[in-house]
Amino acid sequence: MSTLNTTLNVQLGERSYPIYIESGVLDDSVRLNRHIKGKQVVIISNTTVAPLYIERLLSGLDSSLKVSQVLLPDGEEHKTLANLEQIFDTALTDNHNRSTSFIALGGGVVGDMAGFAAASYQRGVHFIQIPTTLLAQVDSSVGGKTGVNHPLGKNMIGAFYQPQAVFIDPDVLDSLPAREYAAGLAEVIKYGLIxxxxxxxxxxxxxxxFVARDKAVLSEAIKRSCAAKARVVAEDEREGGVRAILNLGHTFGHAIEAAQGYGSWLHGEAVAAGMVLAARLSASRGSITDNDVDRLIQWLEAMGLPTAPPEDMLISTWTQHMLRDKKVVDGRLRLVLLDEIGKACIFDDLPQAELESFLATFTPS
Known part of the structure; x- marks a missing residue:
């Protein structure tokens, strides 16, 4: 059992909010009810998480609340506009008004969809994040990025919309499958790199x-990851500048996810391979050493993560998806690379010929 009891704050003026990181915080009904605005609640979860935790959540809600539930199908491939409509259909059918609160109980897909629904429903209602995967706890639940995927690109439809609070209970990770656990660790090491x-x-x-899932070490990593993200988000909420460094490995990773089909690679797996590509490209430009790259690969492999992209992706496939990425500005691809270990930089002047020559190393002839 973790003894960590930490409250961090994302400092965004009137949109500031707390991140509670604590063993058993899922059952903290006093704090949870404090962040519920009105007398109506929509709980958004999925068919995997709800059987494990929704009854605990329900038992802590004030008995005067009108509660509706939406159980989405589980998996990145279901992060679509069509499935988003389930949330709106339920809220409207049950006559939820603009004082309602949406609660996301699940991983990154649930959180992103619930947040986007909250941003859109009656032009904005309160929502609360209760992430149940490591990746969601250290990354997607904090910062206000919400949205859904499109067949032509990941997270292309969405909004910046901050939650009222984030409740992180490290104990729920006990039920996390090994592959999901490893995927979350990719986002953890990202903060150290950038x-x-x-x-x-x-x-x-x-x-x-980390291989042994030591609870105290894992809880400390969650705290330090959230603290790093909170600092970056407070400085640049809408990714106009420094926040882009949080996308290390993501331009490559999103291309992998879109090309392979959503759900084939987990997001963290694609980011792991993408970070190695970004590190290799950084090394080829003389910013970090080959030893730095090897050391990153060794850590990722020890966690059970992929460190190379799919072997069947053609250069044309890479460029097609990368040039459709949200980080493209006026036709210029922005890549997050490393100046050194612990310091990321944003490149928007990488010649396409250099990128294609680099990708040719990893693609079939």
Missing amino acids: CDPAFYEWLHQHKDD
């Missing part, structure tokens, strides 16, 4: 503890 070299070294020192 902005916290001391954290990066700490992650390497505790490599065996």
Whole structure:
């Protein structure tokens, strides 16, 4: 059992909100009810998470609340506009007004869809994040990025919309399958790579503890990851500048997800392979060393994560998806690379010939 009891804050003026990181916080009915605005609640979960945790959530809600439930199908392939309509259909059928609160109980797909629904329903209602996967706890539940996928690109339809609060209970990770757990660790090490070299070294020192799922070490990693993201988001809420560094590996990763079909690769798996590509490209430009790349690969492989892209992706497939990425500005692809371990940089002047020459190393002839 974790003894961690931490409250962080995302500082965004009137949109500031707390992140509660605590063993058993899922059952903290006092704090949860404090963040519910009106007398109506829509709980959005999925068919995998709801049987495990929804009754605990329901038992803590104030008895005066009118509660509706939406259970979405589980998986990235279901993160679509069509499935988003289930949330609107339920809220409208049950006569939820604009004082209702949406509660996301699940992983990143549930959180992204619930947040986008909250941003859109009657032009905006309150919502609360209760992430149940490691990836959602350290990344997608914090920062206000919401949305759904389109067949032509990941997260292409969405909005920036901040939650009222984030409740992170490390104990719920006990039920997380090994593959999902590993996928979350890809986002954890990202924070060390982009902005916290001391954290990066700490992650390497505790490599065996992460393999063993040591609760104390994992809880500390969640806290430090959320703290790093909160700092970046507070500085640049809508990704006009520094927040883009949070996308290390994501331009490559999103291309993998879209090309392979959503759900074939988990998001964290695609990001892991994408971070290795970004590190290799950084090394080819002389910013970091080959030893730095090898060390990253060793850590990711120890966690059971892929470190190479799919072998069947053609250069034309890569460029097709990468040039459709949200980070493209006026036709220029922006890539997040590494100046050094612990310091990311944003490149928007990488010649396409250099990118294609680099990708040719990983693609069939």
